[in-house]
Amino acid sequence: MDIKDKVVIVTGASSGIGEATAREFGRGGAKLVLAARRVDRLETLAQEIAMMNSGASTLVVQADLSKLEDIQSLIQQTTERFSRIDVLVNNAGFGRLDWLENLDPVKDIQAQFDVNVMGVIQTTRQALPVMMKQRSGHVINMCSMAGLVATPTYTIYAACKHAVHGFSEALRREVKPWGIEVSMIYPGGVKTEFQAHAGIKRKTGATTPNALLLSAEDVGRAVLQLARRPRPMWIIPWAWTVSVWMNRAFNRLVDWTTINRFTIPEREDDLKAN
Numbered sequence: 001m002d003i004k005d006k007v008v009i010v011t012g013a014s015s016g017i018g019e020a021t022a023r024e025f026g027r028g029g030a031k032l033v034l035a036a037r038r039v040d041r042l043e044t045l046a047q048e049i050a051m052m053n054s055g056a057s058t059l060v061v062q063a064d065l066s067k068l069e070d071i072q073s074l075i076q077q078t079t080e081r082f083s084r085i086d087v088l089v090n091n092a093g094f095g096r097l098d099w100l101e102n103l104d105p106v107k108d109i110q111a112q113f114d115v116n117v118m119g120v121i122q123t124t125r126q127a128l129p130v131m132m133k134q135r136s137g138h139v140i141n142m143c144s145m146a147g148l149v150a151t152p153t154y155t156i157y158a159a160c161k162h163a164v165h166g167f168s169e170a171l172r173r174e175v176k177p178w179g180i181e182v183s184m185i186y187p188g189g190v191k192t193e194f195q196a197h198a199g200i201k202r203k204t205g206a207t208t209p210n211a212l213l214l215s216a217e218d219v220g221r222a223v224l225q226l227a228r229r230p231r232p233m234w235i236i237p238w239a240w241t242v243s244v245w246m247n248r249a250f251n252r253l254v255d256w257t258t259i260n261r262f263t264i265p266e267r268e269d270d271l272k273a274n
């Protein structure tokens with residue numbers, strides 16, 4: 001698909017992967033809808049895209065994706081301005097990565113589901129009638145390696161991304177007869193503001209090896225590629241495919257290694273206290 005003049009909604013365009021993705025579509029001359037809560041950042045990005053002289057146009061929409069009325073308004077403003085929706089990139093999301101008992105029931109647990117799961121489902125639900133009427137469209141969902149392999153401290157985040165995986169797979173099989181594609185992308189670790197918001201505390205210093213760490217731009221380019229050529233699932237970088245396969249084939253071995261190499265050393269003090 002040629003991106004020029006296509007109507008593309010990018011949620012979570014105010015930073016990280018969403019911002020980088022919007023730049024890629026901007027360079028391609030798309031009609032872009034930039035959505036997030038931090039509208040000042042969206043305005044700055046819109047100005048930057050206008051300076052690209054690529055023929056791109058932008059609509060900035062302040063939206064809290066945990067609120068249905070904001071989602072409805074996002075879709076309404078998009079269709080009022082551009083009359084159609086060609087690509088919906090459901091990217092907005094965040095993680096709170098800690099032991100389950102430390103997570104606040106509302107601010108950490110409920111809030112993650114509200115944005116990472118309900119935000120994706122409701123935005124898609126609102127955009128779908130427009131795409132069905134067009135008999136075309138493409139929903140691209142920002143999943144994560146955590147949507148395929150769940151690790152300690154990622155309980156809620158992994159549950160959210162597994163939910164997005166299941167939602168997307170079922171939807172893909174529902175809407176294809178209307179000419180609508182559903183693609184999912186599964187990045188490993190990406191250098192963005194995500195880590196700062198996640199509240200990660202690691203005694204062992206365990207983290208994604210540098211060789212596997214992606215930039216937001218790497219993922220932005222991959223999303224653009226997906227928009228041009230839909231794929232049901234895309235794991236980036238490819239090397240993580242091995243861990244998905246290991247987790248399926250040798251689940252108990254992965255349990256043992258994770259518990260002994262990560263959980264026990266990280267939780268030594270908790271174990272002594274309780």
Ligand SMILES: NC(=O)c1ccc[n+]([C@@H]2O[C@H](COP(=O)([O-])OP(=O)(O)OC[C@H]3O[C@@H](n4cnc5c(N)ncnc54)[C@H](OP(=O)(O)O)[C@@H]3O)[C@@H](O)[C@H]2O)c1
Nearest residue numbers: 012014015016017036037038064065092093190192193194
């Ligand atoms: N970084 C990683 O390692 C990694 C790996 C795999 C997948 N992902 C996924 O990639 C996506 C983007 O994350 P990122 O790494 O780019 O992190 P980021 O830089 O923190 O960006 C998160 C984006 O989501 C938006 N957002 C959060 N809550 C929102 C809400 N209630 N309403 C509207 N927008 C909201 C933020 O905008 P406002 O705060 O302005 O609203 C921001 O634009 C997420 O879905 C994340 O799960 C990240």
